């Protein structure tokens with residue numbers, strides 16, 4: 001897969017969940033009509049042309065991305081959601097352009113079949129309303145129905161994602177050595193990890209902030225230093241708000257085995273006040289957290 005194509009797919013994965021308002025974030029500003037090169041894509045590019053659902057780059061044989069809608073004006077309800085939060089799709093019914101005189105219809109279908117046959121993933125956008133698109137991550141076409149509709153399922157490198165087993169298999173697999181795939185695995189792992197933490201609590205362990213979209217499943221012993229077991233062990237995690245996650249991640253606070261906060265001497269009185277850090281602060285811990293916190297105190301904490 002060429003670098004630009006891979007980069008755009010990687011970008012879809014990284015931007016999953018992000019709402020893009022207007023065209024500029026999708027196909028660049030009017031005068032240039034391209035997005036500049038960025039950390040994912042090595043050259044100027046667009047992630048979708050916003051002309052119709054299918055985006056097949058002119059000189060390529062494949063569909064690069066697809067804009068799914070739930071509007072009755074377009075192709076009707078296409079997205080089957082995994083739950084009511086509508087953040088993850090279970091399936092998308094990707095309908096080819098339905099106007100008979102659409103001259104791109106045939107080439108779109110040929111291209112979608114190319115994705116299906118070669119197992120090439122595609123980026124998915126959800127058009128919420130005019131000018132509002134949410135990135136749904138990556139999908140892969142798994143079949144073509146008799147009525148011409150292509151079925152798209154969430155993508156993971158080796159087929160259809162199934163959380164824990166799939167992740168374990170992916171991590172073990174020796175073929176998995178590109179940074180792109182490593183990132184996909186980490187993203188999936190984080191999602192599973194967050195789900196596990198949410199089963200026990202749904203608020204910041206420190207300040208009780210409970211906005212689900214802002215809460216972060218923070219690893220006590222960071223992902224990169226953890227074994228596969230530790231990466232998904234709920235006792236290696238704390239659910240934290242962005243501020244407290246950052247303070248913990250940077251080693252500016254830690255906790256004793258009893259859950260009492262230990263505050264770095266690097267923090268000023270003002271910072272401590274801003275983030276509600278007092279010496280009497282404590283969090284509830286289980287036995288399982290202790291070995292990870294001990295690691296955090298020794299390796300992360302900046303005394």
Ligand SMILES: [Zn+2]
Nearest residue numbers: 204207241244
């Ligand atoms: Zn907090």
